[in-house]
Amino acid sequence: MIKTPKLVMIPGPTPVTRSIQDQMGRETVAFGDPFFVQDYKDVLADLKELWKCSGEVFVVAGSGTLAMEMAIANITKRGDSVLICSNGYFGDRFIDMCQRKGLEVDVLSAKWGTSVTAEEVEKKLSEKKYDVVTVTHVETSTGAAAPIDAIGKVVKAHGALYVVDGVAASAGAEEYMDPMGIDVLLSCTQKAFGVAPGLAILWASKEAVEKRRSLGTIPESYADFEKWLPVMHDPSKYWGTPAINLVWALKESIRIIKEEGIEERYNRHLRQAALVDAALEAMGFRVAAEKPFRAPTLSVYLYPEGANVNDAEFRTVLAEEGAQTAGCLADFAGKGFRMGHMGNVDKHILVSAVAAVERAAMRCGIDIEPGKGLGVLQKGLAEEH
Ligand SMILES: *Cc1c(COP(=O)(O)O)cnc(C)c1O
Numbered sequence: 001m002i003k004t005p006k007l008v009m010i011p012g013p014t015p016v017t018r019s020i021q022d023q024m025g026r027e028t029v030a031f032g033d034p035f036f037v038q039d040y041k042d043v044l045a046d047l048k049e050l051w052k053c054s055g056e057v058f059v060v061a062g063s064g065t066l067a068m069e070m071a072i073a074n075i076t077k078r079g080d081s082v083l084i085c086s087n088g089y090f091g092d093r094f095i096d097m098c099q100r101k102g103l104e105v106d107v108l109s110a111k112w113g114t115s116v117t118a119e120e121v122e123k124k125l126s127e128k129k130y131d132v133v134t135v136t137h138v139e140t141s142t143g144a145a146a147p148i149d150a151i152g153k154v155v156k157a158h159g160a161l162y163v164v165d166g167v168a169a170s171a172g173a174e175e176y177m178d179p180m181g182i183d184v185l186l187s188c189t190q191k192a193f194g195v196a197p198g199l200a201i202l203w204a205s206k207e208a209v210e211k212r213r214s215l216g217t218i219p220e221s222y223a224d225f226e227k228w229l230p231v232m233h234d235p236s237k238y239w240g241t242p243a244i245n246l247v248w249a250l251k252e253s254i255r256i257i258k259e260e261g262i263e264e265r266y267n268r269h270l271r272q273a274a275l276v277d278a279a280l281e282a283m284g285f286r287v288a289a290e291k292p293f294r295a296p297t298l299s300v301y302l303y304p305e306g307a308n309v310n311d312a313e314f315r316t317v318l319a320e321e322g323a324q325t326a327g328c329l330a331d332f333a334g335k336g337f338r339m340g341h342m343g344n345v346d347k348h349i350l351v352s353a354v355a356a357v358e359r360a361a362m363r364c365g366i367d368i369e370p371g372k373g374l375g376v377l378q379k380g381l382a383e384e385h
Pocket residue numbers: 012063064065066090136138139140165166167168188197
C-alpha cells in the first residue's frame with residue numbers, strides 16, 4: 001500500500017500550510033533590502049495591534065526557550081524574588097533558569113492536569129513581596145490552561161511584573177497584553193502560529209521596558225532588549241541577522257490570522273478542542289486535564305481504563321496510520337499521548353487525525369467501536385459548518 005504521509009500532530013511544530021511553506025522557500029534577500037525591511041515592520045506592527053500591546057514587541061531568531069530566557073534576563077537582577085506558578089514540565093523550566101540568574105525562587109505548583117488559581121497566587125503575594133510572577137498559559141505536558149486574566153489582576157494589584165509563557169497558546173488561546181496586565185508575553189513560531197520553528201516572539205509592557213532600563217548593563221547580550229530595540233523600531237538597523245525567510249513566513253501566518261479574525265480564531269480553537277476531546281472520549285480515551293482547565297490548543301489523552309496498551313508501540317502505529325503524536329512526560333509518562341489541535345488545522349486535518357487514532361486503536365487491540373469517535377467529530381463539524 002502507498003505510504004501514508006504523517007500529519008504533525010505533536011504539540012509543536014504543527015502543520016505548516018502550503019502558503020507559509022512557500023515563504024520559507026523564497027530566495028533569501030539582504031536584510032537591508034527595503035522590501036524586507038517593510039515586511040519586518042509590518043509583522044511587528046501587526047503583532048502589537050493584534051495582542052493589544054502599547055509597549056514593545058521583539059521578533060528574533062531563536063526557539064521558545066530563548067524567549068523564556070529573554071523574559072527573565074530583561075526584568076530581573078540577582079537577588080530579586082520570583083514566584084513561579086508551575087502546572088507541569090514547562091512551568092518548572094523557569095526554576096533552573098531563574099536560579100542560574102541568582103534569583104530567589106519560590107514555586108507554586110498545581111496538581112498535574114490542573115492549574116494554579118488566582119486565589120492561590122493572591123495568598124502567596126499577600127505573604128511576601130515578589131518582584132516577578134511567571135505563569136505558563138498552556139502547560140504542554142498536561143494540556144491544562146492557566147487563568148491568565150484573573151492571575152494578572154492579582155499580580156498587578158501587588159505591583160509585581162507579570163510574565164506569561166504563551167508558547168503553546170499564542171495565536172490559539174486568548175491573550176491580550178494591556179487588558180490582561182501582562183508585562184512580558186513570550187512565544188515562538190512553531191505552535192499555534194503554524195510556522196516552522198525558529199523565531200522567538202516577545203511582547204513587553206512599558207513597565208517591563210522601564211525595568212530593563214533601570215538595570216543598566218545586564219550580563220546577557222543577544223538576549224538584551226536594549227540591543228534589539230533600535231532594530232525593532234527600525235528594522236533596517238543591524239544587531240543580529242534576522243531569520244529573513246521565517247519573518248516572511250510569520251507575515252503569512254499573521255495574514256491568515258487576520259483573514260480568519262483573531263477573535264474567531266480563538267473561538268475556533270475552543271470549538272475544535274472540545275470536539276476532538278469529545279471524539280477521543282467517545283473512543284474511551286480520557287482527557288488528562290480537568291474540565292475547567294482544558295486547553296484550547298492541545299490535549300493529553302490517557303489510554304482507556306483497563307486497556308493494556310504498549311505506549312511506544314501505540315504511538316508508532318499511530319504515526320504509521322498518519323498522525324505523529326508525542327509521548328507524555330513525568331507523571332503521565334507511558335499512560336497516554338499528547339496531541340496538538342492548534343494553529344492552521346482545517347477539517348481535513350482534524351478528521352484524518354481522529355481517523356488515524358481509531359485505526360491505531362483497532363490495530364493495538366483497544367476495544368473501540370469503529371467510527372464512533374469520528375461520528376462525534378463529524379457531527380460537530382457539520383453543525384458549525
Ligand atoms: C514548547 C514550549 C516551550 C519551549 O519552546 P522551544 O521552542 O521548544 O524552545 C516553552 N514553553 C512551553 C509552554 C512550550 O510548550
